[in-house]
Amino acid sequence: MSLVEGQRFHFSPSCPTLRSGEPRSPHRVTPQFCPGSRDPPRNSKRRPEQEENYDRRTSQRRMGQERGRNRGIGRGRFPASFFANHLPLERGPGGAVMRLLASAGLGEVLLLLLGSLLAHIHCEEVFGILGENYTFPVKINKSLVEIIWKKNKDKVAEWDEQSQAVYFTSLKNRGSLNNETGSLTIFNLEENDTATYVLEYLPFDENSVSLTFILTVLDPPSEPTISCNVSDDNLVLMCAADFKRPLTYSWDFGRITDYKQQQNVVFLKKNVDVSEKVTCLIEVSQTAKSSEFSLAECFPDLKS
Known part of the structure; x- marks a missing residue:
């Protein structure tokens, strides 16, 4: 194999090389590169434009490596x-x-x-009941120098250590700001109190922090209703109310002692005294409602 002047080459393991200890033959060439390379090896001659491109690429590569280090x-x-x-x-x-x-x-x-x-982002969805008082769940155990509450980006309450709390727009005469914990209380919730509220507070000798609350004002739950089904040897009572959030259920069974309760469902023995009455109580936030039910309603035939 002979080398042709000006031909482009690349290194390849398939190219013949001189083995260690092998005598050189006048008829065998030991090539250092093979046809097909993009750039000739460094010790070969380059045209001026090739030399310039090679130097620029090498410089850029070294600069990138240095920045990474x-x-x-x-x-x-x-x-x-x-x-x-x-x-x-x-x-x-x-x-x-x-x-x-x-x-x-x-x-x-x-x-x-x-x-x-x-790490400093806080967003919480909360709800209140129409007509109730609502306090945002905030308790900051730090010494505060400034507190600002915003409703949909509009300032509604403000306090700093040099003055008393000031209330704006819809919270005038309906708001109360606790300058120790940072919490805000809204009295007598209205439908238009539904909004996004942001608390911005500045602790002593620290950076300011923001807390976001998405408040939804809901209608109060409906009066609970009690239904009865007779199943084998049991009476199954179910208490229900119309509300968009979970409710807490409790029961009053009077003189009845043999029962099993699972939240809003109660199991009684079928031979229970049908003259007895039970009461279902629902609670949510500051609202509580109850309904009374006569066990005789489970046996309409007995009433007639």
């Missing part, structure tokens, strides 16, 4: 496992996702910044 990213001082185990949201709701992304090696620096931001 300075930042400690990738294959340097901080492997992906470091970020997977040291994110600020280790125990927060988004911690598992953040660690999963970090273990995949995706944007470690951005993940750290995002994790630090999410």
